[in-house]
Amino acid sequence: MRRTILVAACSALALGLTVSGCSGSGDTASSGGSSCDGKIDGKRTISAFYHAGGVEKKTFLKVVKDFNKSQDQVTVKVQSVPEGTYNDSVQAASASDKLPDVLDFDGPNLYNYAWNGDLIPLDECLKSSTRKDLLPSIVQQGTYDKKLYGVGAFDSGIVLYAYKSVLKKAGIRIPKGVDDAWTAEEFTGILGKLKKAGYDRPLDPHMWFGRQGEWFSYAFSPIVQSAGGDLIDRDGYKTASGTLDKPEVVKAMKTFQSWFKKGYVNTEAQDDSPFLKKKSPISWHGMWAYKNGNKKAAGDDLAVLPLPDFGTGSKTGMGSWQFGITRKAEDPDAAAAFLEYLLTKKSLLSMYGAVGAPPATKQALKATDIYGPGDPMSLVTDSLNKSPKVAVPRPQTPAYPAITQAFSQAIDDISLGKDVSRTLKKAVDTINKDIEDNDGYPTQ
Numbered sequence: 001m002r003r004t005i006l007v008a009a010c011s012a013l014a015l016g017l018t019v020s021g022c023s024g025s026g027d028t029a030s031s032g033g034s035s036c037d038g039k040i041d042g043k044r045t046i047s048a049f050y051h052a053g054g055v056e057k058k059t060f061l062k063v064v065k066d067f068n069k070s071q072d073q074v075t076v077k078v079q080s081v082p083e084g085t086y087n088d089s090v091q092a093a094s095a096s097d098k099l100p101d102v103l104d105f106d107g108p109n110l111y112n113y114a115w116n117g118d119l120i121p122l123d124e125c126l127k128s129s130t131r132k133d134l135l136p137s138i139v140q141q142g143t144y145d146k147k148l149y150g151v152g153a154f155d156s157g158i159v160l161y162a163y164k165s166v167l168k169k170a171g172i173r174i175p176k177g178v179d180d181a182w183t184a185e186e187f188t189g190i191l192g193k194l195k196k197a198g199y200d201r202p203l204d205p206h207m208w209f210g211r212q213g214e215w216f217s218y219a220f221s222p223i224v225q226s227a228g229g230d231l232i233d234r235d236g237y238k239t240a241s242g243t244l245d246k247p248e249v250v251k252a253m254k255t256f257q258s259w260f261k262k263g264y265v266n267t268e269a270q271d272d273s274p275f276l277k278k279k280s281p282i283s284w285h286g287m288w289a290y291k292n293g294n295k296k297a298a299g300d301d302l303a304v305l306p307l308p309d310f311g312t313g314s315k316t317g318m319g320s321w322q323f324g325i326t327r328k329a330e331d332p333d334a335a336a337a338f339l340e341y342l343l344t345k346k347s348l349l350s351m352y353g354a355v356g357a358p359p360a361t362k363q364a365l366k367a368t369d370i371y372g373p374g375d376p377m378s379l380v381t382d383s384l385n386k387s388p389k390v391a392v393p394r395p396q397t398p399a400y401p402a403i404t405q406a407f408s409q410a411i412d413d414i415s416l417g418k419d420v421s422r423t424l425k426k427a428v429d430t431i432n433k434d435i436e437d438n439d440g441y442p443t444q
Contacts, residue, residue, distance in 0.1 A: 036125035036332045044334035045075045048102035049090070051083045051321065059354035067341040074334045076102070094118050101329040102338060106214065107141045107152065107319035108400045114144040115398035115441060119324040121147040125336035130343055133361040137387035141319045144396055145443045150322035151339060153348055154357035157287045157380035157391060158219055158317045160305040161294050166281040167303065170197050174303055178383060178390055181306040181314035184226075184255050191264040194281060201266035203259060204274045205284035207415065216408040217394070219284060220256070222307050222315035225392050227252035231407055232431060237397040238440055240431040244407070245424040252310040253420045260415050267415075287380045290370065291356035304379055316383045318391035320357065358384065398441045402434035 050060060057080065064076050079100065081089045087109065093099045099118060113119050122142075123131075131139070131148070135155055142150040167174055170193050175181050182190065194202035210216040221231055229249035232240045243249075259265050266280045272289065274280035276297040283289065284307070295302055306314040323342065325335045341347060348364035351357075358371045358380055370377040383391040395403055410427040414420055435441065 034327075034329065034332055035120055036336055038333065040073055040333045040337060041331050043073055043075075044331050045077060046102060046329070046331075046334050046338065047100035048076055048078050048104070048338070049081050049086075049093075049100050050078050050104055051081055051086045053080075053083070055354045056351075059350055063342060063347045063350060064338075066347075067338055070341065071337075074337050076338050090118075097328070099326040099328040101326060101332075101335045102323060103326050104321055104323050105150070107150070107322050108214070108394045108404065110142065110150045110322060110324065111144045111396050111400055112398040113324070114147075114149045115443070118326055119149045120327055120329070120332060121149055122151065122325065122336070122339070123148050125325060125332055125339070126151070126343075127340065130340060130361075133363055134343075135358070135360055135362065135365065135384050135387075137318045137384040137391050137393065138360045140387050140393040140396075142322055150324040151343065152320050152322040152360050153342060153351045154320055154355060154359050155318055155384055156320045156357055157383055158222060158307060159285070159287060159379060160307060161275060161283040161285055161289065161298075162303045162305060163278060163281045163298055164301050164303045166194070166197075166199075166278070170194060175305050177379065178306045178314050178386075181309045184252065184308045184310045187308040188255060188258065188264075191259060191282070192262065195262075195264060199279070199281055201264065201268075201274070201280050203264050203282050203284065204266040204269055204272075204280035206269070206272075207265070207267055208270050210408070210411075214404060214408075216411040217404040218317040218319075219286075220411050221394070221407065222317055222392065223252050223256055223310055224249050225315045226307070226310035226312055228312045230395070231403050232395045232397065232399070234395060237395065237399060238435060240403070240428040244431070245421070245428045248311060250421050250424060253414055253424065255310070257414050257417070257420060261417065265415075287358065287377060288356050290377055295376075302376075304376060306379060306383075314390065316380075316391050317394075318384060318387060319394055399431065399435050399438070403431050406430040 050057065052060065061078060064078055068075050090103065105113060134151065137155050138152055139148065141152065142148050164174060172190050172193065191202050206215065224230060224244065227248045229246045230243045233243045266274045272293055275283035276293055307316055308314065323339055325332050329335045343361060345364045345367065348359040348361060349367060352359045352368055359365050359368065365371050365381060369375065371381045372378065387393065394400060406427040410423050413423045
């Protein structure tokens with residue numbers, strides 16, 4: 001039986017995340033409705049939710065239009081859903097049994113949706129050749145309970161951007177790759193050196209778009225993982241004790257906090273201008289910033305660098321929005337035909353042109369102008385190809401909404417000067433309580 005979603009008790013985070021206790025009646029999760037059998041029964045019209053706006057939406061609708069024209073058996077109709085209330089809309093659709101055939105969702109939501117029985121596995125729906133061409137990170141993110149439930153059109157990554165000339169003038173070495181990353185101690189010293197050189201707030205970690213959404217978890221969980229910890233013990237996903245609050249993580253988070261206490265961090269920014277105007281010469285940002293301003297501002301002076309190494313090697317975030325087939329799809333093969341088209345090299349490169357993110361397949365990735373071998377953003381590609389060792393997927397558990405909310409609050413509190421040990425212990429208790437309240441999120 002499908003788990004009941006308590007819509008009235010749920011509030012959505014800014015990036016469409018469910019919160020703790022939003023689903024889970026204690027029943028065993030189903031794998032959704034029907035499954036793929038390799039053939040489309042007659043002509044079909046399928047529905048799809050889509051979250052984005054602007055150029056991304058325009059490009060996606062062009063892909064849909066091209067698919068509809070490419071054959072006469074399946075027609076896709078898209079319903080736009082505002083990103084800010086997207087997860088509320090999905091929860092309401094699930095509760096009223098009105099899910100679309102194809103659902104797009106922020107990657108971390110997959111595990112809760114799959115656990116709740118809203119999605120069906122894609123292992124038998126997508127061609128073997130398509131699945132083999134997917135980036136390892138796409139497969140990592142889309143897998144729950146050893147089954148593939150979602151595929152993205154692109155992936156992502158977090159890097160440091162810096163001005164080469166600023167680093168060279170200050171006598172700071174420039175890392176050549178992940179294996180050559182600055183240590184945490186070295187990075188702290190670099191920030192101090194740049195402050196003395198006249199850069200009042202040398203680091204912009206984009207705190208301004210993180211306090212109510214996924215940014216804090218996405219951008220700063222690599223610190224925890226680089227220190228040898230994690231947001232939860234992935235051996236069973238039953239507790240955060242001993243992973244999020246281990247001594248090495250406490251030490252790493254104290255280092256992170258010191259950047260704020262010493263005045264190294266730009267906490268007043270409301271846009272990307274500190275880096276673009278060279279006031280903060282180091283930016284902790286996503287790969288999308290390369291094409292969305294950084295390259296234009298810095299030109300050949302732009303350095304793309306790995307995140308600092310806090311003890312076990314540099315790590316980075318990964319993952320993005322994905323597509324899945326819901327239990328309401330009357331003919332999953334019709335929905336799968338659209339996903340196959342979306343994952344073609346042509347479609348992915350058109351999405352890449354709009355978003356600037358690394359495409360989801362190896363073939364499409366090689367055809368980009370910045371993510372191929374030796375290209376300026378090849379660091380991101382290398383990290384994704386080394387997932388989960390370097391690009392670490394967010395915890396693949398339906399408890400993730402509670403995890404990200406607790407960790408995001410911890411990051412906010414730590415940046416504001418609260419005691420690190422007590423703050424991490426509070427996050428651990430919150431996560432463990434959610435898991436306990438949901439009987440450990442049992443699978444089939």
